[in-house]
Amino acid sequence: MVDQKQIMLPESRILVLDIPEKASLDVLPEQIRLAGTSQFNGILVPFYREGYSFYPSRAAREQNLPAIKPDLRKKPDLFHQIFDQAFVSSLSVWAYIDPLRLGNKIRFPFRPFFKTRKKWISLNKMRKPFPIGLSEKDSFVCLYNEDVRRFVTEIAVEIAEKFPIQGLILDLSRYPHFSNNADTMSCFCDYCVKQIREELSLDLQKILLEPNDSAFRCWKRWKNNRLFSFVEYVSSRVGKARSGIPFFTIVPGALGNLHETGVENRGEPSVWASEGLVSSLVTRYQKESPARFFDKVDKDLSYLPDDILLTPFLMVDNLAELSDCIEPLRDLPLSGFLLKLADPLTDGDAGKLSQGLFRNPSLEPLSDVFASIRSLIRFILDSSDRHSALNSFLTEIHSYIQNEQNVTLEKNLSILEDLRTIEQKFKSGDLDAGFLPASALRNISLIKKLFRTSIKMSR
Numbered sequence: 001m002v003d004q005k006q007i008m009l010p011e012s013r014i015l016v017l018d019i020p021e022k023a024s025l026d027v028l029p030e031q032i033r034l035a036g037t038s039q040f041n042g043i044l045v046p047f048y049r050e051g052y053s054f055y056p057s058r059a060a061r062e063q064n065l066p067a068i069k070p071d072l073r074k075k076p077d078l079f080h081q082i083f084d085q086a087f088v089s090s091l092s093v094w095a096y097i098d099p100l101r102l103g104n105k106i107r108f109p110f111r112p113f114f115k116t117r118k119k120w121i122s123l124n125k126m127r128k129p130f131p132i133g134l135s136e137k138d139s140f141v142c143l144y145n146e147d148v149r150r151f152v153t154e155i156a157v158e159i160a161e162k163f164p165i166q167g168l169i170l171d172l173s174r175y176p177h178f179s180n181n182a183d184t185m186s187c188f189c190d191y192c193v194k195q196i197r198e199e200l201s202l203d204l205q206k207i208l209l210e211p212n213d214s215a216f217r218c219w220k221r222w223k224n225n226r227l228f229s230f231v232e233y234v235s236s237r238v239g240k241a242r243s244g245i246p247f248f249t250i251v252p253g254a255l256g257n258l259h260e261t262g263v264e265n266r267g268e269p270s271v272w273a274s275e276g277l278v279s280s281l282v283t284r285y286q287k288e289s290p291a292r293f294f295d296k297v298d299k300d301l302s303y304l305p306d307d308i309l310l311t312p313f314l315m316v317d318n319l320a321e322l323s324d325c326i327e328p329l330r331d332l333p334l335s336g337f338l339l340k341l342a343d344p345l346t347d348g349d350a351g352k353l354s355q356g357l358f359r360n361p362s363l364e365p366l367s368d369v370f371a372s373i374r375s376l377i378r379f380i381l382d383s384s385d386r387h388s389a390l391n392s393f394l395t396e397i398h399s400y401i402q403n404e405q406n407v408t409l410e411k412n413l414s415i416l417e418d419l420r421t422i423e424q425k426f427k428s429g430d431l432d433a434g435f436l437p438a439s440a441l442r443n444i445s446l447i448k449k450l451f452r453t454s455i456k457m458s459r
Contacts, residue, residue, distance in 0.1 A: 007379050010365035010372035010450075012311060012336025013358065014042040014094060015345075019054055019078070021071050027344075028078070029085040034345040036089025039358035041367075042166060044338055045082060047095045047159050050103035051111050055079050055162075059154035064116045083164060092166035092364050095159050099152040100175055104137045113141065120148050122176060122187040125205070132184045133176030134252075140176060144226045145191045153234050157241045166367060167246030168238055169338075170231075173284040173313075177227055177267065178252050182209030182216075186223075196222070224267030235277040244457045246279040246366045250313060253285035253296055255303040273308040276456040279366060280309035280335055287315060290324035301332060306423075306445070307416065307452035309335045317342045319349060323357050331438075333445035335365050369454040370401045376443045376450075386435035390422065397447075412455050419448040 015035045019028065035043055046054055052069035053060050056076070061067040072078060086093045102111050102121075113120060122140040124132045129139040141148045160168060172178075176186030188204060196204040200218055207215045235247050251269045265271065272278050283300055285293060297312050304310060312329065314337050316322045322339065329337065341349075365372040377398045381391055397415060401407060423444055425431040433441060 007375055007382070008361050008363050009375055009379060010335070010446075011330075011362040012042060012338075012364055012366070013040045013362060014044050014336070014338045014364075015040045016044045016096075016313075016338055016340035017046075019046055019072075029081050031345055032082065032085040032091065033089055034347065034350045036086075036091050037347075037350040038345060038353040039361055040091065040339075041362055041364040042092040042094055043086060044094045044096050044169060046098075047163075048097040048099050048155050050098070050101060051113050053155070055159075057155065057158060059151065059158050062154075063151055065112050079163070092367055093164070095163065095165045095168050096171065097152075097156060097159070097168065098171040098174075099155055100140050100143055100148075100172070102139045102141065104139075111139075117141070119190060120145055121189065123189045124184045124186075125188050125209070126183075127188060132186060133179045134174055138174065140186070142187045142189050142191060143175065143177070143230050144187060144195070144223065145189070149230050149233055152230075153237045156234050157237050160238050160242045160245055165245075166364070167248065167279070169248040169250060169282065170234060171250040172231075173250045173252050177223060224265050228266035228271065231272050231277050232275070246457065247277075248280050248282050248311065249278050250282040250284055253283040253300060253312075255281075255283065255300045270304050270308065274305050279453055279456060280311045282311045282313050282338060284313040290321065290328065293325055294328045297329060297334070298332060301334075306420065307449055309449045309453055311335050311337060313338045313340070315340045315342075319352055319357075326357060331442060333442050333449060335446075335449070336362075365450060366453065366457075369450050369457070370404055370407070373401060373447050373450050373454075374398055376447050380436075380440050380443055383437045383440060384435050387432075390431075390436075393418070393422070409455060409458060412451055412458075416448060416451045416455070419444065419451065423448060 015038075017028070017031060017035075032043060048054065048057075052066060054069055054072060056068050058067070083093060102113055120141045121129050122132055122142045123129060130137055132138070132140060143149060143152075156168060156170070159165065176184060179185040193204045196202050196219060200215075200222060202215050202219065204219070207213070207219055210216055231249060238245060238247055249269065249272065255269060269278075269281050273281055281304070283297070285296055288296065293312075293314075297310070301310055311334065314322070314325055316325060316339070322341075326337065363372050363375060377394045380394060381398075385391070400411065400415075422431065423441070426433045426436075426441055426444075
């Protein structure tokens with residue numbers, strides 16, 4: 001029997017990096033080097049945030065906006081160094097964009113959008129750019145505006161075409177749409193007022209912001225449909241620009257709070273996943289104790305269809321807290337996680353991670369979906385030789401995807417249904433799980449989710 005410790009199991013370990021003001025050309029590559037030494041397998045780098053591109057952007061220039069963040073104008077080689085160091089460190093690079101949030105208007109009162117694209121700005125019911133959404137100070141652009149969605153999409157497509165990124169992650173987690181405060185749940189700008197009047201024959205300013213009001217529900221349904229079409233449009237354009245590239249959205253955790261019972265809510269992130277618009281959902285949570293964090297992630301998994309990938313976003317203060325969070329999460333069928341540390345990595349941190357929590361190297365699942373599936377199958381086969389029916393089925397799958405030229409969409413769909421049936425039979429007791437290790441059912445579920453993701457990425 002093969003030593004299971006030698007099998008490289010799939011787990012996204014993506015370190016979230018920042019490019020601070022006056023970014024040093026020495027510090028950032030050193031952090032990337034340490035990420036590789038720590039046994040991370042990817043880094044998440046900001047490409048567009050708070051109204052600025054971090055690289056010379058044609059799309060921004062065409063809108064008479066700054067082509068690049070002012071403090072980066074004299075650092076044209078920054079992204080070359082990032083990709084060079086990531087390649088040397090065997091790290092995939094993921095692009096992070098937060099194109100709708102303009103940042104704190106009090107701290108940055110003269111943002112270019114307020115000068116040249118003021119009509120794009122989201123407004124609350126008092127016709128002010130803040131407070132709005134979950135933030136007291138941040139301002140946003142209106143995603144319901146057709147000009148805004150075209151601009152955001154051009155930014156996303158430009159990044160996908162210009163850079164050798166592994167995938168693109170769109171942050172929607174702070175957007176006002178997800179606010180529970182009716183007065184600030186966006187958006188009362190001129191564009192929205194006009195569209196609501198023309199499409200719904202309603203005066204937006206006179207709608208009672210109460211869940212039981214029929215006009216309010218009609219407006220909310222309109223917003224949900226617009227949000228869905230926004231994600232659909234960005235996903236479609238990015239997919240056409242680079243076929244098969246993973247596309248994620250970051251949304252607030254506690255997905256159950258976004259669910260509307262008995263109503264088709266196309267603004268619900270699980271619908272985007274079911275429709276194949278995103279490769280995985282990334283959920284961001286308020287800082288919690290490790291136990292509460294696990295409970296929230298586990299609950300969010302229960303709200304998603306059984307074949308959808310979920311990737312939690314962790315923010316921790318130290319490595320001990322990181323270990324307390326991640327070890328329990330490994331019992332859940334997650335693709336991995338995004339991690340933001342409070343302080344920069346040190347050589348000591350890299351040593352502790354590579355010898356402890358990350359002592360076993362790991363595949364980044366979406367870099368090679370079929371390699372990840374094969375590694376999970378080998379792990380299950382080597383963990384038990386007493387379940388002949390399951391082992392025979394998994395061996396057939398392993399042989400089938402060994403030659404990827406023979407892989408077909410129809411066969412993948414058939415395998416996906418078989419995996420779902422097998423998983424249900426183990427859970428119901430129709431198949432005996434007694435001979436399987438505790439991790440086997442978790443790994444079968446993850447194989448199923450990865451097959452579903454491969455289908456989405458092949459279209």
